[in-house]
Amino acid sequence: MGLCHGKPAELQQNQSKNNTLSIETDSTKAPNSHSRKNSYIPFYSPSPLSSLFKTSPAVSSVSSTPLRLFKRPFPPPSPAKHIRALLARRHGSVKPNEASIPEGNEIDIGLDKNFGFSKQFVSHYELGEEVGRGHFGYTCSAKAKKGSMKGQNVAVKVIPKSQMTTAIAIEDVRREVKIFRALTGHKNLVQFYDAYEDEDNVYVVMELCEGGELLDRILSRGGKYSEEDAKIVMVQILSVVAYCHLQGVVHRDLKPENFLFTTKEDNSPLKAIDFGLSDYVKPDERLNDIVGSAYYVAPEVLHRSYGTEADMWSIGVITYILLCGSRPFWARTESGIFRAVLKTDPSFDEAPWPSLSPEAIDFLKRLLNKDYRKRLTAAQALSHPWLANHHDIKIPLDMIVYRLAKAYIYSSSLRKSALVALAKTLTAAQLAYLREQFTLLGPSKNGYISMHNFKTAVIKQSTDAMKDSRVLDYVNMVSSLQYRKLDFEEFSAVAISVHQLEGMDCWEQHVRRAYELFEKDGNRPTMFDELASEMRHSDGRLTFLGFVRLLHGVSSRAFQKA
Ligand SMILES: Nc1ncnc2c1ncn2[C@@H]1O[C@H](COP(=O)(O)OP(=O)(O)OP(=O)(O)O)[C@@H](O)[C@H]1O
Numbered sequence: 001m002g003l004c005h006g007k008p009a010e011l012q013q014n015q016s017k018n019n020t021l022s023i024e025t026d027s028t029k030a031p032n033s034h035s036r037k038n039s040y041i042p043f044y045s046p047s048p049l050s051s052l053f054k055t056s057p058a059v060s061s062v063s064s065t066p067l068r069l070f071k072r073p074f075p076p077p078s079p080a081k082h083i084r085a086l087l088a089r090r091h092g093s094v095k096p097n098e099a100s101i102p103e104g105n106e107i108d109i110g111l112d113k114n115f116g117f118s119k120q121f122v123s124h125y126e127l128g129e130e131v132g133r134g135h136f137g138y139t140c141s142a143k144a145k146k147g148s149m150k151g152q153n154v155a156v157k158v159i160p161k162s163q164m165t166t167a168i169a170i171e172d173v174r175r176e177v178k179i180f181r182a183l184t185g186h187k188n189l190v191q192f193y194d195a196y197e198d199e200d201n202v203y204v205v206m207e208l209c210e211g212g213e214l215l216d217r218i219l220s221r222g223g224k225y226s227e228e229d230a231k232i233v234m235v236q237i238l239s240v241v242a243y244c245h246l247q248g249v250v251h252r253d254l255k256p257e258n259f260l261f262t263t264k265e266d267n268s269p270l271k272a273i274d275f276g277l278s279d280y281v282k283p284d285e286r287l288n289d290i291v292g293s294a295y296y297v298a299p300e301v302l303h304r305s306y307g308t309e310a311d312m313w314s315i316g317v318i319t320y321i322l323l324c325g326s327r328p329f330w331a332r333t334e335s336g337i338f339r340a341v342l343k344t345d346p347s348f349d350e351a352p353w354p355s356l357s358p359e360a361i362d363f364l365k366r367l368l369n370k371d372y373r374k375r376l377t378a379a380q381a382l383s384h385p386w387l388a389n390h391h392d393i394k395i396p397l398d399m400i401v402y403r404l405a406k407a408y409i410y411s412s413s414l415r416k417s418a419l420v421a422l423a424k425t426l427t428a429a430q431l432a433y434l435r436e437q438f439t440l441l442g443p444s445k446n447g448y449i450s451m452h453n454f455k456t457a458v459i460k461q462s463t464d465a466m467k468d469s470r471v472l473d474y475v476n477m478v479s480s481l482q483y484r485k486l487d488f489e490e491f492s493a494v495a496i497s498v499h500q501l502e503g504m505d506c507w508e509q510h511v512r513r514a515y516e517l518f519e520k521d522g523n524r525p526t527m528f529d530e531l532a533s534e535m536r537h538s539d540g541r542l543t544f545l546g547f548v549r550l551l552h553g554v555s556s557r558a559f560q561k562a
């Protein structure tokens with residue numbers, strides 16, 4: 001993955017209007033988070049979520065917020081609200097401008113609120129003080145009273161059953177616990193211990209993080225991180241997200257509130273929490289429910305067709321906030337935020353951007369690309385030059401390689417030779433990521449991998465989540481495809497993403513050079529009699545335009561239509 005900037009023209013539209021210094025109204029208010037409540041934070045204003053949680057009547061999210069003057073294009077980050085469509089989905093109905101929870105319990109008659117968890121919470125743990133609060137639950141510290149954990153401090157997320165007013169809300173809690181339990185084991189993921197229930201609540205017992213939320217740390221630093229400090233955070237976030245994605249889990253609510261530091265030390269490890277909105281997704285599947293928090297939501301989520309790439313967008317938003325202290329997409333209302341996400345591009349003109357490294361900006365542009373096919377995966381982001389040479393990076397296996405392998409094997413031999421030509425144009429830095437993936441697939445001593453390797457490499461890393469998400473079925477299907485052994489050269493052609501390369505400035509150079517190579521080695525009269533004239537020379541060989549279409553995997557039928 002060489003540094004090659006994203007398309008500036010595409011990304012610079014609409015910037016000017018975002019860059020004016022203005023009086024802004026922050027539409028969010030502070031949560032009840034213990035740590036945050038007690039610390040003075042200059043730009044802080046209270047969040048409507050806390051009142052929501054107490055099932056108060058309708059709360060206006062905007063009217064009670066004071067006007068503040070900020071010397072920034074946008075106000076600094078504050079806790080993000082969940083998207084109203086999500087609240088409606090979970091709680092039954094939400095009025096157009098109010099994120100309210102229906103009152104009374106008429107709608108939960110007949111709902112099965114038994115989870116099959118142990119009922120022995122009280123005999124096992126002694127609940128302590130509240131350490132945090134979200135929309136769906138509050139979290140307390142607790143002490144284990146018996147067993148192997150006796151005397152140990154833990155955190156307990158308490159999810160009141162009175163909040164579970166729809167079948168969807170109940171299903172979401174079941175899934176949250178199932179995913180959290182299955183995924184546990186990564187060093188940047190809060191350790192799950194057990195789940196309990198009684199008449200009133202579900203209790204999720206987990207490792208206690210005493211260092212507070214990433215959001216609090218951003219705010220206590222005055223809103224900004226140095227590049228070096230931001231890298232330390234991003235490597236940890238990417239590492240745990242790459243792990244989730246490989247297992248077939250999309251988090252869907254990545255934001256600084258959902259990352260906690262284990263201790264108050266500056267160099268404390270960071271841990272992901274809150275799988276409350278997570279879901280399983282197979283590599284070739286698209287989800288369609290609108291879920292997440294407005295500032296961090298990806299455009300394709302709003303278009304109701306998304307996969308793991310949506311998390312990568314949220315990671316782009318987090319990185320942007322870390323580096324400049326402002327949100328890239330901001331407006332006073334939810335619909336305004338959505339419009340910004342769909343239509344505007346973040347500004348990189350104002351301070352501090354001109355003084356930041358081109359690698360940092362390139363990294364961001366490749367995450368905040370509105371076309372999800374052009375976005376970096378988590379494993380690719382870890383291989384990006386901005387993070388290169390950072391200590392503690394372990395590039396994980398990337399499921400996109402499996403998807404690309406399947407597409408490659410089903411391609412015509414003509415497309416295969418076009419991809420081989422394109423792969424020959426990659427720079428050493430770009431090949432580094434592919435080399436890592438090849439190595440992870442476990443090549444033989446003489447440098448070949450077979451389709452079987454695609455299975456053995458994944459089995460080593462599989463958790464129960466991978467079974468539940470049916471990623472293992474997908475891997476079995478890919479590894480059973482009939483294809484010859486691959487050396488690194490052909491593997492590079494297999495695992496090259498044409499869409500991603502197309503999102504880079506250097507695409508034109510790559511594709512022109514690749515066409516030259518293809519002309520030399522692979523171009524021959526095509527067999528499709530009715531190829532459109534602009535796709536073929538008079539002797540039947542592919543034109544440059546035809547070559548580009550071929551790289552994208554356009555079928556012969558589409559060629560005929562073109
Ligand atoms: N393991 C933990 N250790 C310490 N504090 C925690 C832990 N887990 C959660 N918290 C605190 O509790 C808050 C709420 O937890 P969590 O995000 O899981 O709840 P939620 O209701 O699902 O949140 P949201 O409103 O984002 O959906 C967190 O933001 C954090 O401050």
Ligand SMILES: [Ca+2]
Binds near residue numbers: 258274
């Ligand atoms: Ca949360």
